Amino acid sequence: MMNTPIGIFDSGYGGLTVFRSIADRLPQYNYIYLGDNARSPYGDHSFDTIYRYTLECVEWLFAQGCELVILACNTASAKALRTIQQKDLPFKYPGKRVLGVIRPTAEVIGDFTANKTVGVMGTRGTINSQSYLLEINKFFSDIKVHQQSCPMWVPLIENNEHLQSGADFFINEYCDQLMQQSEAIDCVLLACTHYPLLLPKLKTVFPDYINILTQGEIVATSLVSYLERHPEMEGKLGRGGTRAFYTSGDPQTFDERASIFFGEELKSGKM
Secondary structure, three states, X not given: OOOEOEEEEEOOOOHHHHHHHHHHHOXXXXXXXXXXXXXXXXXXXXXXXXXXXXXXXXHHHHHOOOOEEEEOOHHHHHHOHHHHHHHHHHHHOOOOEEEOOHHHHHHHHHHHOOOOEEEEEEOHHHHHHOHHHHHHHHHOOOOEEEXXXXXXXXXXXXXXXXOOHHHHHHHHHHHHHHHOOOOOOOEEEEOOOOHHHHHHHHHHHOOOXXXXXXXXXXXXXHHHHHHHHOHHHHOOEOOOOOEEEEEOOOHHHHHHXXXXXXXXXOOEEEO
């Protein structure tokens, strides 16, 4: 048995919410988390820039011994995943795999809406890519998708201002703009891994009948299924339960903020 870790990548801190769910569900495996904090946020960058940044980080994780990498970042999944899967892996890394967060979510979102009408809230990059609209339509052609970009939410969360009263204007504004698109919306997908930290406030803004969907549990469940279907990959994974954290930014700053997302203190190294 090899000692291969699972790599988990995000443009910053948000992927730690997905990592938390994965580690809780599959604590036996070894993990390496990489946050590209020096170049975060990704949301407003071009497709080409996000592809280049994401590929550099994926290749760094490969160099650390990862055979399987999860893009726990909606913007990277929307703008870089398909190109990496089709252009880079077959020719440069044929034995390695990179998975995202959009497809697993699209596959199950139909279970959470009775009205067949969902709202998607994300960064400008994710929303402008139309990735959720396209992926959901592949699995549920009868579901209507309404989208809302929320450019101020990530900065508020990363500066730990999201639960302060000053954040209420931007939370209410984006939620109102989404709900004005359709009164039939009964499921709202938080299509950014930062956004689960807003749940306490979002639950007071949205009506009780709306399902607010976060991605951590969905991605963790999807990974369990993937490893069951791919024993050749699962057999390579180390089972020491180790967790290593790296950032392209300042490790001290990362450590101070990351606990908000991961739910415990951690110590990171420089990429």
